[in-house]
């Protein structure tokens with residue numbers, strides 16, 4: 507597991523350090539699952555994929571890093587368990603020919619933990635994980651890239667281990683940007699083309715390990731074959747790769763509201779039109795997603811859907827105070843590197859959260875606010891004799907005066 511995790515980016519993401527020992531121990535007790543018919547290389551002879559987690563264990567783990575999003579945690583935990591238990595059983599010889607893959611669609615505003623949830627889950631399960639924005643792909647693959655590159659990326663992330671890559675998670679953000687808002691208008695053809703290219707991948711496709719556009723790679727593969735190298739499997743199957751897609755879907759709440767308004771006045775749905783954006787988004791149906799401009803075939807392959815809610819001031823306070831991946835640890839570490847101890851008091855955290863809530867960018871607002879508040883502290887304190895300070899409401903309200911006082915007091919001594 508460790509080799510996969512070390513290959514993942516995301517310094518802000520959680521680490522597996524915190525994975526409960528009980529879970530880790532149970533995972534290695536299981537019989538290794540080997541897959542016949544695949545050429546074994548040194549990397550591939552390692553113990554392969556194991557899975558023995560239960561939905562509540564995953565949800566609990568996610569809860570250590572991600573604040574709120576109870577519904578998303580529940581839905582995601584169940585989908586992940588369904589998927590990886592199915593993979594485990596299949597590889598143990600218990601096939602299920604009519605199994606439908608539980609690909610997931612996450613809706614929700616920016617900075618509320620969508621990527622954080624998926625990354626944390628992938629790290630816990632110990633499967634390779636790739637994340638990309640749907641906007642970087644084009645229909646032809648000449649400009650931007652080809653969706654097959656996602657699968658090849660997964661292969662690289664898994665240390666060129668086909669078996670591990672075939673059990674990975676592909677996370678595609680900004681899928682709402684693939685929508686063709688005006689059906690039949692002929693605009694945004696590329697978005698529709700990318701959706702079409704994704705269809706096969708999301709089900710069961712063989713992806714060549716070397717891209718047809720990669721001339722160097724093609725040449726190397728041909729030369730290796732001529733030299734009589736060990737024949738290796740040259741394609742990667744996507745049957746057991748889980749696809750999770752997400753998007754902010756801005757404006758979707760209006761579509762949902764309009765649909766609800768179209769129902770007869772005495773129907774209970776009608777009363778729900780006065781709901782908040784979060785509540786409206788949570789009621790998104792297949793018809794709404796199609797009206798938004800996504801292709802029915804694409805949406806049909808994403809049977810698991812859940813909306814993430816926006817983060818209010820209380821949530822942001824908890825993100826700072828309770829999340830193990832809280833930004834305050836990053837600040838403690840940054841100041842600690844110069845021997846400066848920072849104490850974050852609750853009133854200080856509350857003011858940071860209140861200011862971040864006004865930014866309207868979810869937990870990302872915390873980064874913006876902290877950067878502004880602590881900018882001069884980071885610049886001045888490392889060269890001063892200050893050995894510590896407390897982050898209070900008055901520091902957040904007026905960082906300049908607090909810094910002056912801090913430096914003045916210390917300098918006067």
Ligand SMILES: Nc1ncnc2c1ncn2[C@@H]1O[C@H](COP(=O)(O)OP(=O)(O)OP(=O)(O)O)[C@@H](O)[C@H]1O
Nearest residue numbers: 571572573616617618619620621622825829869870
């Ligand atoms: N609910 C949350 N609990 C704890 N931390 C959070 C939460 N939401 C966001 N964060 C923090 O904010 C950062 C950005 O969140 P994330 O990347 O998950 O946003 P997102 O929902 O994927 O947004 P976008 O739609 O813009 O990609 C995370 O790395 C994490 O540190």
Ligand SMILES: [Mg+2]
Nearest residue numbers: 620621622679
């Ligand atoms: Mg994201």
